[in-house]
Amino acid sequence: MIARDFSDGTRLRRVLFPTTVTLHPGELTVLSGPSGSGKTTLLSILGLVLRPTEGRLRLDDRDITDLPETAAATLRLHSFGFVFHLTFANRIFSPGQIGYP
Template identity: 55%
Template sequence: MSALLEADAVSFRYDPGTPLLEGWSAAFHPGEVVAVTGPSGRGKSTLLYLLGLMLKPREGRVLLDGREVQGLSDRARAGLRAEVFGFVFQDAALDATRTVMDNIVETALYRGDDRRDATRRADELMHRFGVGLRRGAKPGQVSGGQAQRIALCRALLGQPRVLLADEPTGNLDPDSADLVVDAFHDHAARGGTAVIVTHDPALVARCHRRIPL
């Protein structure tokens, strides 16, 4: 099966600084959940930003469906991020000035989805992941675990082909963590790809394979 997403001899460093990635390669296929592991400071989060087209490698290539994407314009890359990728950041990365619902649906609206339909789907995801909040609630009014599940709702709303997650179970109790991991596998079962940076051995054990960094 052809790779959906691929890093080919990717290198990256922040100026000035020690290289975080040097000649790193891996391929990610539809239908799999992949754990990326390694010591802190090795560049795991940076790798997700490279794979998700938020950063450009200094050397090497990032390919989506076999097509090089690192050389595309910023506008084209932003369009691909909205259409193809869903992100779950380690700190949830919710906009504190906007409601939880607005945080969840913003990417869908950027793509041009109907607000009413996006809100309905967001309600369904919030119910699925046990995020029971009053209308108008802001991110500052929720717990860390709720914020992480809200970020997952946002990532899944557009049914992305690629789901990128950075320590997605770090703030969750075991039952909530199981629910989140089940969501990754449901995503893969529908033909998507999930790439998860994690230190959690229980999460690694439930992935199809592990790639050390």
């Protein structure tokens, strides 16, 4: 189970309610939901860009929640893949906005 909160300095806002996700090697997984449902936050946590406020991330029975940034970047490079859904205009005019390893 993972969850994520953000603070604006005066109040705490839960943006990802407790969620459990199990992914298997070689499987294609689709994440869909309405705007504001936490999709980007969940992907950012799964990709080790954000840290969960609650819960732990495990990969192959190894806790990866608190990896140093350089180790997280190496793990992203070799283990994770994201396919971004872009509009036609985004694909044409913004190819440099998505980083390449």
